[in-house]
Amino acid sequence: MTSRIEPSERVFPQHSGSFPGLRSQWRSLIRPAIAGFMFGYIILHPVAMVVFQWLDPRLAAAAGHDKASALWGPIMHSFHLNMLAMGLVFGVIGLLITTSSACHRVALTWQRDRLAEELTRNERLRNELAEQAEMLRQSNEDLAKLELATRRTTQFMAHDFKSALGCISGFAGQLLERPQLGQDRDVASALDCIRRQAHRIMGSVMDLLEFARVREKRSPRKELISVSELFQEAVSDFSLPVHSERIALGDDHCNCPRLLADPRLLRRVLCNLISNAVKHNGPDTRVRLDSQVNELRTEVLFSCCDDGVGIPPEMLPTIFTEFAGTDNASGDSTGLGLAFCKAVVEAHGGRIWCESTTEQGARFFFTVPLHKEPINGQ
Amino acid sequence: MANESVTGKRVLVVEDEFDFADLLRSILERAGYTVMTAYNGEHAYSQVQKARPDLITLDIQMPKESGLFFYRKLKADEAFRNIPVVVVTGLTKDDRDWENLIRTFMEPEHVPHPEAYVEKPVDEPRFLITIEEALSCPTSGEC
Numbered sequence: 001m002t003s004r005i006e007p008s009e010r011v012f013p014q015h016s017g018s019f020p021g022l023r024s025q026w027r028s029l030i031r032p033a034i035a036g037f038m039f040g041y042i043i044l045h046p047v048a049m050v051v052f053q054w055l056d057p058r059l060a061a062a063a064g065h066d067k068a069s070a071l072w073g074p075i076m077h078s079f080h081l082n083m084l085a086m087g088l089v090f091g092v093i094g095l096l097i098t099t100s101s102a103c104h105r106v107a108l109t110w111q112r113d114r115l116a117e118e119l120t121r122n123e124r125l126r127n128e129l130a131e132q133a134e135m136l137r138q139s140n141e142d143l144a145k146l147e148l149a150t151r152r153t154t155q156f157m158a159h160d161f162k163s164a165l166g167c168i169s170g171f172a173g174q175l176l177e178r179p180q181l182g183q184d185r186d187v188a189s190a191l192d193c194i195r196r197q198a199h200r201i202m203g204s205v206m207d208l209l210e211f212a213r214v215r216e217k218r219s220p221r222k223e224l225i226s227v228s229e230l231f232q233e234a235v236s237d238f239s240l241p242v243h244s245e246r247i248a249l250g251d252d253h254c255n256c257p258r259l260l261a262d263p264r265l266l267r268r269v270l271c272n273l274i275s276n277a278v279k280h281n282g283p284d285t286r287v288r289l290d291s292q293v294n295e296l297r298t299e300v301l302f303s304c305c306d307d308g309v310g311i312p313p314e315m316l317p318t319i320f321t322e323f324a325g326t327d328n329a330s331g332d333s334t335g336l337g338l339a340f341c342k343a344v345v346e347a348h349g350g351r352i353w354c355e356s357t358t359e360q361g362a363r364f365f366f367t368v369p370l371h372k373e374p375i376n377g378q
Numbered sequence: 379m380a381n382e383s384v385t386g387k388r389v390l391v392v393e394d395e396f397d398f399a400d401l402l403r404s405i406l407e408r409a410g411y412t413v414m415t416a417y418n419g420e421h422a423y424s425q426v427q428k429a430r431p432d433l434i435t436l437d438i439q440m441p442k443e444s445g446l447f448f449y450r451k452l453k454a455d456e457a458f459r460n461i462p463v464v465v466v467t468g469l470t471k472d473d474r475d476w477e478n479l480i481r482t483f484m485e486p487e488h489v490p491h492p493e494a495y496v497e498k499p500v501d502e503p504r505f506l507i508t509i510e511e512a513l514s515c516p517t518s519g520e521c
Contacts, residue, residue, distance in 0.1 A: 159439060159468030159498075163395045166499025170401040173502060174408070202499060 032102040033095050040094025045087045049074035154208065161205045169198035199237070203271065207340050210268060214343040220262035222348075227256040227291050227300065230263060234270035235289070247274060250290025256300050257293065260371040265344045272337040273304040273364050281308025299350065299370055305363040311356040319354060341366070385410045387513060390431035392422040392448065393466070394440040398498070402435060402466070409506050419443030423451060426458055433513050436492070438467045453489050462512045463492040466500060 053074040077083060172195040181187050214220075235247045259266075270289065277287045291302045311319065320342040345352040345366045352366035389411045393399035396417070403413045414431065416422035420443050422434070434452075438445040445465070452458050493512035496505055 155469070162468040162498040163398045167395075167397040167401050169499060170405070170502065174404060198499075 028106065029099055029102050032098040036095040036098025037091040038094070039098065041087045041091035044094055045083075045090040046075040046078040048086075048090060049078040049083075151212065154212065158205050158209050162202070165198045165202045165205075169195045169202070172198065200275075203237075203268070203275070204336075206268060207272070207336050210265060211336050211340045211343060214265070214340070214347050220265055220344070220347050222260045222262055224258045224260055225263045225266070226258055227253050230259075230266055230270070231289055231291075233263075234267050234274065237267065237271050246278075246284075246286060248286065248288045250288060250303075252290050252292040255293070256291050257297075257370065259300060259368055261348055261368055262344075265347075266368070269341045269344050269366070270302075270304065272341050276337055277304065277306035277308060277362065281306055293370070294367075297370060299367045302366050302368070303363060305361060307361045310358045310360055311354065311362050312358065313356075316354060316356060320352065384510065384513070386412060387433065388412045388414065388429065388431045389509070390422065390425055390434045391415045392417075392419070392434060392440070392445060393437045394418060395437075398437075402500070405500070405502050405505065406509070409509075411509075419445060419448030419451075422448050426452065426461070430458065431461060433509060434461055434463045435466050435496075435509070436463050438465060438469060449492065450489055464494045464496060464508060464512050465492045466496045466498060466505075468498045 050071060078087065172191045175181050176188060176191045176195070181191070231249055231253055235249070274287050274289070278285050285306050285308045288305045289303070291300050293300055320338045322336060322339040342352050345368070349369045350367040352364070354362060354364050356362040387410075389406050391399050391402045391406070391413055393402060393415070394417050399415045399417065403415060406413045414425055414429065416425045418440050422436075425431075426434070436445045436449060445467075449463060449465075452461065452463070494508045496508055
């Protein structure tokens, strides 16, 4: 449909010859050269003689035609044999003038042709560009339709998942509260597992939805939140694979001021970090959460540390990339958890990173900037 | 488990998912409410006309007549305008679809917002607190 433009062609347009004019059209210069010579010899030379006579009386004397007119005498004299050299000089002058003029004309013609060629080529490129722009626009439209369809499908599925998983975890929770069932440890454990797994899948569905939302560059719905409440809600989240007793909270978070942030997104970030720690190190892993304000009081630094096996140094640069951890042996990961955390933290204007030493656990840190202006008088 | 202050209060659960409706019914009945169920907007409106509930929990995305159509009809009816409504939906409050729905259905006709929004899956204790608050302090009435 469209021809491909080579880069060299774009930068250095190719033309037919570097300067073809004089080489190919030298014949066209012969006539102006002869005409120029004749003009110099026949016209310029006698005219010059007339002028010289008028200027130099000795020349008039040399002409020696007292009876001839002041005009006719020098003209006739200019064609005398002893004036041949002078005639030739004027002829050559005429030749040079007309030849250079002809050369100039040839060069102009060549340039005109080159410009016409360039204009034709530009026109063709413009047409190709317009075609490609149209194709791109069409592709963008198709992509937007596809994205909309995907989003609607995802939301439709998420809606169904939410209802179904809500039923599973809700009924499991209700059964757990029945004394006759709760006393049977196996039944209670199975029901607890059902409820936990339902919440875990729910968490993954929410990750997918929230990740898509954050990636759409939609700004988080911020409100003033208490860091302590945020931690409490995170550690008591049903989706966590461990009970809250395995998660320790540091002391510094109590001194943190209220944050302007999206509480649901930050809770998912904390839940994901805790889940990751437990998922990769086993249920006996101890996780410690804390947060503190920096010295300049411009941001709050959150930390989530575990005492597990740590993360190999070669994996550290890519752990926040989508689907970076999907090839792990457990197969228990959507590959979006940490990418989601990064997207959320960055959407809040913060940073996230990980420090780890093999066999000494992993330490995840992220920051959330503190708002500068007091909000609602707080 | 049952709370005496809510005993006898009638709640209409409008939800197209039978199982989820059963879950809400179970949660509410254990808390002491009397529960009726409807599986679409039309059915819900006939239920309301038959026996006026004290509160309605309403799903948005339903076949036949969506929850918001029902909600608009309810708020347009003088007799039922003051019934508090708690929307229980699978839509996330930040979704674009959610915003579009609100913009399309609520804002042009200045329909008052429901008493509360609850996202599925419901957290039982929080859900019950929301229901109690909506009953004790409806947006349309006085606390």
